[in-house]
Amino acid sequence: MPVELLYPVIVVGSVGFFFGVGLAIASKKLQVYVNPRIEQILGLLPGANCGACGYPGCSRFAKAVAEGRSEPSGCVPGGSKTAHAIADIIGVSAGVTEPLMAVVHCNGGRGRALERARYEGIEDCHAAILIGNGSKVCQDGCLGLGSCVRVCPFDAIHISKEGVAVVDADKCTGCGKCVKTCPRKIISLIPKVHKIFLACSNHDRGAKVKKYCSVGCTACSLCVKATPSGAIIMENNLPVLDYTKEENFIPAAYKCPFHCFTDLVKTRPKANIDTKCNGCAACVAVCPIPGVISGEKDKRHVVDKEKCIGCGICLNACPVHAISMWGVGSNVKTTAGKR
Amino acid sequence: MVNLISLVEISIGAVFINNFVLSRFLGLCPFFGVSKKLSSAAGMGMAVIFVMAIASSLTWLMYHYVLELYRLDYLRTIVFILVIAGLVQLVEMALQKYSPTLYEALGIFLPLITTNCAVLGVTIINTDLNQVTGMQYTLIESVWNGVMSGVGFSLALLLMAGIREKTEFAPVPKALEGLPIAFITAGLMALAFLGFSGLNFFTVVGG
Numbered sequence: 001m002p003v004e005l006l007y008p009v010i011v012v013g014s015v016g017f018f019f020g021v022g023l024a025i026a027s028k029k030l031q032v033y034v035n036p037r038i039e040q041i042l043g044l045l046p047g048a049n050c051g052a053c054g055y056p057g058c059s060r061f062a063k064a065v066a067e068g069r070s071e072p073s074g075c076v077p078g079g080s081k082t083a084h085a086i087a088d089i090i091g092v093s094a095g096v097t098e099p100l101m102a103v104v105h106c107n108g109g110r111g112r113a114l115e116r117a118r119y120e121g122i123e124d125c126h127a128a129i130l131i132g133n134g135s136k137v138c139q140d141g142c143l144g145l146g147s148c149v150r151v152c153p154f155d156a157i158h159i160s161k162e163g164v165a166v167v168d169a170d171k172c173t174g175c176g177k178c179v180k181t182c183p184r185k186i187i188s189l190i191p192k193v194h195k196i197f198l199a200c201s202n203h204d205r206g207a208k209v210k211k212y213c214s215v216g217c218t219a220c221s222l223c224v225k226a227t228p229s230g231a232i233i234m235e236n237n238l239p240v241l242d243y244t245k246e247e248n249f250i251p252a253a254y255k256c257p258f259h260c261f262t263d264l265v266k267t268r269p270k271a272n273i274d275t276k277c278n279g280c281a282a283c284v285a286v287c288p289i290p291g292v293i294s295g296e297k298d299k300r301h302v303v304d305k306e307k308c309i310g311c312g313i314c315l316n317a318c319p320v321h322a323i324s325m326w327g328v329g330s331n332v333k334t335t336a337g338k339r
Numbered sequence: 340m341v342n343l344i345s346l347v348e349i350s351i352g353a354v355f356i357n358n359f360v361l362s363r364f365l366g367l368c369p370f371f372g373v374s375k376k377l378s379s380a381a382g383m384g385m386a387v388i389f390v391m392a393i394a395s396s397l398t399w400l401m402y403h404y405v406l407e408l409y410r411l412d413y414l415r416t417i418v419f420i421l422v423i424a425g426l427v428q429l430v431e432m433a434l435q436k437y438s439p440t441l442y443e444a445l446g447i448f449l450p451l452i453t454t455n456c457a458v459l460g461v462t463i464i465n466t467d468l469n470q471v472t473g474m475q476y477t478l479i480e481s482v483w484n485g486v487m488s489g490v491g492f493s494l495a496l497l498l499m500a501g502i503r504e505k506t507e508f509a510p511v512p513k514a515l516e517g518l519p520i521a522f523i524t525a526g527l528m529a530l531a532f533l534g535f536s537g538l539n540f541f542t543v544v545g546g
Contacts, residue, residue, distance in 0.1 A: 007409045015401075015418055019425030023432075030432040 037066040037089055044085045045075055048153045052076040052175035065090065076100065077154070077173035099192040100174030102157075102167045106142035106186050107199035107215045107262060109162025113141050114212035129183050137212035140184060140201040148178035148187060169195075169264055190241075195264035196249040203236045217260045223252035226288055250311035251288035268310030269327025271303045276322035283314035283323060346483050349476075351538070353487035359457050360495040361525075361532040366457030370496060371521055373448070380500035384493025386448035388486055391461050393430065394423045395485030398462040399478050412466075419462050420454065427453045461488045498528065 041062040048058070053074040055061040064070040065086060072086035079099050119128050119135040125147040128134050134143050144163035156171035157178060167178075169192070179187045186201040198217070202209055206218030219237040231245035232252055241249060250268070253261035271293075273283070279298040287293050292308050295301030314323050357363055360370050366387075373383040398419050406412050431449045434442040452458055465481040468474070476484060502524055511520050 004410075008411055008414055011405060011409060011411055012414060012418060012421070015405075015421055019421060023425060023428055026429055026432050030436040032435045 035063075035066045038062050040089050041065055041086050044078070044082055044089075046077050046082070046173075048077060048175075050077060050153045050175045050177060052177065077175045079173065100176075100189040101169050101172040101192045102174065102176065102178050102187050103190055103197040103199075103262070104142055104148075104157075104165045104167060104187050105197065105199055105201040106140070106164055106184075107260070108136070108138060108141045108213045109144070109160060109164045111162065112214045113138050113216070119143075119145075126183050134184075138202055138204075138209075138216065140186060140203065141213070142184065142186060147181050147183065151177045151181045153177065191243050194243055194249065196253045196261055198239060198241060198260055199262040200260045201238065203238055205237055215258055215260055217256075218258060220257065222255045222257065223261070226251040226255040248311055248313065250309055251313070254289070254309045254311075267327065269325040270305045270308040270310055271312070271314055271323050272326040273301050273303055274322050274324070275300065276320050277301055277318075278320055278322075280319060282317045282319060286313050286317040288313065342480075345480060349480060349484050350487045350490075353484055354491040354494060355532070355535040356538055358491045358495055358532050358535075359460065359488050360492055361529040362536070363460065364529075365460045366455055366492055367525075369451055369455065369457075370492075370499060370525070371518065373451070374496055374499040374503055374521070377497065377500045377504060380496045381493075383448045383451070384489070384496050386452060387455075387457070387492050387496075388489030390423075390427055390430070390449070390452050390455075391458055391485040391489040391492075392482055393485075394426060394458050394462055395465055395481045396478065397426055398422055399465055399476075399481040402466045415463070415466060416459070419459055423458055423462070424453045457488070457492055461485050464488075495528070499525065502528075 038059075039062075042059055045058040045062060051057070053061045053070065053076070055064055055070070055074075058075075061070060061074060065072055065074065068090075072090065073080070073083040075082050075086075114137045115135050116137045117132070117135045119131070121127055121131060123145050125134075125143045125145045128143050128145055133139060134141070136143070142164040144159050144165060146157075146159050146165070148165050149157045149159060153175065154171050154173055156168045156173070157165055158168070160166045165178075165187070167187075174189055174192070176189055179189060184201070190197055200213075200215065200217040202213065202216050204216075206220065209216035209218050217238055219234060219239075221234055221239075223239050224232045224234055227249065229245055231242045231249070232239045233242070234240075239252075249261070250263070253263050271283075273293075277295075277300040279295060279301060281295075281297060281301070283301065284293045288311060289307055289309060292304050293301050293314070294304070310325065310327065312325060315325070353359075359365050360367065369383060369387075374380050398415075401418060401422055402412070402415055406415055406418065411418075427449055431442075434449075461484065465476050465484055469476070499521075503521060506520055506524070515523070
């Protein structure tokens, strides 16, 4: 057998062997250490790649957290649960993340806010604004063309049949994408425990607002007076709610004569006075709605359940702890009890 | 001895006259796959230039010092595939280790090129007889041909990416949206590059 026949076998074989061994050695020698925590953290994240953390996608955020460049609480949609799980992995305490939700500060749908024209262009708020700043007379009203609906990664916003955007509190994760996209800038994030927000963004003076919107804020300041802690201040003809100061916006919401506030709790538990009552009338003094609590002096008082708004202010005022909140929904009871 | 004239000839020949994509129709897969965005097209182009240069040098040495010695030139295709694939893997690992920034820029493109026909094509051409001069490329000419072929590929890729970014907003008929219109565009570009084939006052027709 001529030796030349073996040459191709030897040459190709040795080239293959050389590269095979070379790659095997190189993969050991040139191995780059990839932090295994990155994969772990990535597994905990929601994977929506919404960008609320400020990084391009969940994987980059995971990398940043693993390298200590970002807090574990940076993921807004993941909430505190994710933050704690990540914190366990990297061994630091999670910064407290208060769950947020987006709210639309406008309730002026069809039949409430006056239209000055009919818009028949592209179904997009940005497009509508380019043509004469939208079809509504109100220059701060929700256009209802759904730019926020399309941008929401969690399907948490829809357009109501009145034609304004409404956020589903259960689905909203507070990622803030809608806040950024809204051309009117009338969506903002509020702490989820607060169920009350102002559903108007109009800065015009009262007499003017009344001409074109039945649920527009007229800057009457009744809400400011109903909140003695000073958590509501009037700024440029519109009340501004400071969610860090006051936990009880219920009286303010119910005092508003034009129903500009939206309360996400449909029916709040009502106050009930039991037999411990000594008739001191301390509750009558603090109750924000006149005529809700009635009774003769030194005798057991009663609450008018029809009129009570469930603010719970009387709970703390009662010296003998005779008042409790009665009503629907345990989760509602805890929030009201806290107040 | 480096012949400057021949290097210029090789440059013009590789970039325009025998453009890898638009005249030889090699490397069409990445040409359509990575030409959707200008930035990724630029990264891919850089990676191709890089790989073509190192593949040209190593396969030239392999051909002239191993294969020719044992009269095994008929095996060059399979040996070159082996060499290129192994080499690109090695380079990728070395880049990840020693130059993370370069790896970030080229890393994701390198595996795409390991078994690319354009890279194999340039190494085969380097070891072929030149149709005009009847000579084989020297080592330096081979590497230069590799670099310039890569430049030609990048040029075609960048032009294509630029055009495709524009056609995104063009009213393309529904049946032709996406890849079909890209094929038509590439065909028209190839027709335009056909104009360069008249340029034969140099001895650059071959390759």
